[in-house]
Amino acid sequence: MTKRTQHTCYQAALPSLSRYLELDSDFLAVLSDYPSPDISPPIFRRGEKLRVISDEGGWWKAISLSTGRESYIPGICVARVYHGWLFEGLGRDKAEELLQLPDTKIGSFMIRESETKKGFYSLSVRHRQVKHYRIFRLPNNWYYISPRLTFQCLEDLVNHYSEVADGLCCVLTTPCLTQTAAAPAVRDSDSPVTLRQKTFDWRRAIRQQEDSEGAESPIAVDESLFSYGLRESIASYLSLTGDDSTSFDRKKKSVSLMYSGSKRKSSFFSSPPYFED
Template sequence: MGNVLRPASLETEQACLESTKKEADNTTLVVLRDYPPPDVSEPIYRVGEKLQVLSEEGSWWKVISAVTGNENYIPSNHVAKVYHNWLFEGIVRPKAEELLQLPSNRVGSFMIRNSQTDRGQYSLSVKHRAVKHYRINRLPNNWYYISPRLTFQCLEDLVSHYSETADGLCCVLTSPCLSHNSNLNLTNQPPPVLMCRNRFTWDNVDRSELIKEDAVGNWENDDSLLSFGVRNSIASYLSLSGGQEDKSNKSSRKKKSKSMYGFPMSAENNMIPTEEGYCEE
């Protein structure tokens, strides 16, 4: 949650940053451009693909793809480190837009990246109708804010807050960029079992068979798709209804209820200004 401005020690801020980047044992990378390039050969890793680091060997990473399971080497200048799934290291603004606009991302997908204009500062990039960018400012007490009325001790708190409410952003933060692109597909899994079932239609149901006294007993060994409980319920209902069928109920059952969706009123006065007017190289 957000907080009013209050003093915070440098040690607290440093501990918060260390917590943000303390994933050395499980380093995640994101591919910034296809490798090898398509004009050289068929790419092993493609832009936006998530990788898990196996080892670092000079300017090369030995990695395994979290998407395909391919294990190989990739140059360090083709990837960027990702912390907590949403803090992308060394991503420039155009590359952030490219990654967020990949099909695997939905509205509200986001990333936090280093600001290129202000050293030590961050920017929040969010996918909406277009990709929106918000400057994350840092106060003298080492707290963060997008809107001056709401400050956060660390980036995790900021992300947590805007994941619950837009509070001036273009939309609520829904999921980290490329988070749906990181499930390992195991190639040695057995094929799924296909279940073949008989086609069932109510037109083939004989009402006299449903309501006769010994019907339930005879159904126990039947090959029908209806379970014992369902059959028993149908038989009870038909016996009570006396066989009278109201055709008008058929048409009424076909009517679908309409759902009403309320749309929020315009909140232009409460919107946080974006970085659209501030350029990054």
């Protein structure tokens, strides 16, 4: 088994940082501005990614991957990050602070050690708010969030939920602090001017359909405002919804389509029991 697999699966105690911060995706994450702004202008800011230069016994000599500044920072002000998403040395509150930084995308995530259940891990995901899911560990060192689906290592778990939400609040998109600067929008001086047309009123069209007998089209009054293709699309929509609109029960519970673990087929079943951490 390679070093990468050993570390990802956490089948043994974590080795020293200096031995494993070798991959490009390994770094230190700054948890709070250092020094504090009321003492002096910060050298490193919260959310900044650092590359370790040396271990100075409770302090790290590091260089910023964004600014190139080199300095010392105490160990309590940073979290160690492996493979870009496995955070060691931070709790729930700090995880939420990092996931709520500006430019953080929906679906940004991290895996961290659980504060409430020793020996377990938590998956923290940014959605409308930050959601936390407990990751359980079986005696054979396999992992799961829902007991119906287990993974040999954390990397397999991340890969699966990066393809399908499968009961989570959303699909995992990018590891926390993986921020890409958006390219500035280039305005085309020769782009055509778009004129805003009158908004189509579906309710009015349906009423006209019910009130006008023998009319060829439910939107005949406003046909001049729409292209032939759009009129055909609207007519098809009305023909499909007209008969069933009165009998639709808004209180009827919907059945959700959930991923069954196979990429080739899906099945209907109730949502898996996920435990929020």
